[in-house]
Structures are given as C-alpha cells and as structure tokens.
Amino acid sequence: MRHLFSVFLLFIFILNARENPFESAINPNMDSNRDPSEIKKTFESFDFKLPSTARILKEIKVVYQNLNGGLEEKTLQIDKSIDWHYPIAITQKDAKINESEDTQYFSAKKIIFFAKDNKLYITTKRTMKRNFILPEPFRIVIDFSKDAVDADELLELKQKYFSSIFLNAHKDFFRAYITLDGRYKYSITSNDDGYILSVQ
Numbered sequence: 001m002r003h004l005f006s007v008f009l010l011f012i013f014i015l016n017a018r019e020n021p022f023e024s025a026i027n028p029n030m031d032s033n034r035d036p037s038e039i040k041k042t043f044e045s046f047d048f049k050l051p052s053t054a055r056i057l058k059e060i061k062v063v064y065q066n067l068n069g070g071l072e073e074k075t076l077q078i079d080k081s082i083d084w085h086y087p088i089a090i091t092q093k094d095a096k097i098n099e100s101e102d103t104q105y106f107s108a109k110k111i112i113f114f115a116k117d118n119k120l121y122i123t124t125k126r127t128m129k130r131n132f133i134l135p136e137p138f139r140i141v142i143d144f145s146k147d148a149v150d151a152d153e154l155l156e157l158k159q160k161y162f163s164s165i166f167l168n169a170h171k172d173f174f175r176a177y178i179t180l181d182g183r184y185k186y187s188i189t190s191n192d193d194g195y196i197l198s199v200q
Contacts, residue, residue: 047089
C-alpha cells in the first residue's frame with residue numbers, strides 16, 4: 001500500500017512539473033537563436049491616404065531603432081499644401097540592388113576584394129590576426145599576416161556600404177582600413193577562400 005502511495009505522489013509531481021505534461025518541452029515555433037534582422041525585410045516603400053479634410057501637410061515624424069537597440073525619433077517639417085486624392089508615399093531610394101551592374105573585383109598584394117550587397121568578400125591565403133573599429137570616419141580595421149610583397153596602396157571602391165580600402169604595411173602585420181559610408185554593426189566569418197565581412 002505504501003509503495004502504491006509513493007508511485008501516486010511521483011505521478012502527481014511529474015504532472016505538475018509542466019503546464020501540459022504531454023507537450024514537447026521544445027516549442028517548434030520558437031527559435032531563440034534566430035537573428036531578428038533575418039526576420040525583418042529591407043524597407044522599400046510605404047504609402048497611405050489622408051482623409052478628405054486634409055489640406056496642408058505640417059510634419060512627418062519618423063521613429064527608428066539605433067544600432068544599440070534604443071528608439072529615437074526625427075520630426076520633419078513640411079508645411080506644404082497637398083491633394084488628399086493622392087496617397088502620401090515614403091520610399092527608400094535605391095533600396096534594391098541592381099543585379100545587372102557589372103561586378104568589380106579589386107586586387108592588391110595577393111588579396112582580392114569583391115563587394116556584393118552588404119558583404120565584402122576577401123579572397124586571400126593570409127591569416128587574419130585581429131579586427132576592430134575606428135570612428136570618424138567609420139572604418140573597420142583588419143590586420144593580416146605579413147608577406148614579402150607588402151606595400152601601401154589605396155583602393156577606391158565607391159560602392160554602397162564600402163567606400164575605400166587603404167592597405168598599410170607594418171613591421172609585423174599588413175593592415176587594411178575599410179572605410180564605410182555610414183555606421184554599421186559588422187561580423188567577419190571565414191570560408192575556404194578567405195573571409196566575408198558583413199555589415200548591417
């Protein structure tokens with residue numbers, strides 16, 4: 001009898017361990033490791049109509065999220081007459097990359113650079129020693145291993161995200177200053193050909 005009572009208490013304890021003891025402990029609809037930036041698509045355009053009583057557009061307020069996750073807002077003063085018959089459109093020009101653009105490769109000192117969308121592909125056999133950020137202007141610095149061909153050189157990419165790359169020879173390493181067109185978060189991953197620098 002005592003044995004049956006102990007088994008009964010154990011069964012009750014297991015049932016109370018979770019709200020639904022017959023449901024899997026892993027929720028298939030949740031992915032805690034998923035990057036939110038992979039869920040949200042790049043903004044391209046948005047339009048809306050004002051009521052028939054609207055005559056003057058006074059201002060537009062934009063709320064945006066910073067790199068650190070904080071929210072800020074910017075108010076744009078307009079003060080211009082509008083025709084309520086037509087929608088107000090907000091667009092981000094050139095949000096889509098033109099796939100027909102010619103691909104450009106930049107080569108210097110046994111390193112090949114190729115920019116595509118928000119990624120800079122770095123083809124090299126050199127070893128990356130370290131990387132960090134420098135502000136004003138915003139630059140990502142990557143130090144590579146030395147090579148006999150090392151010499152200073154400037155590559156003018158003039159592309160979206162990546163403006164230029166200055167290669168600078170040092171005694172113990174070869175440094176690449178990658179100047180960006182704004183402030184971004186970045187990550188660097190390695191592949192069979194070298195490295196991929198991604199900004200967002």
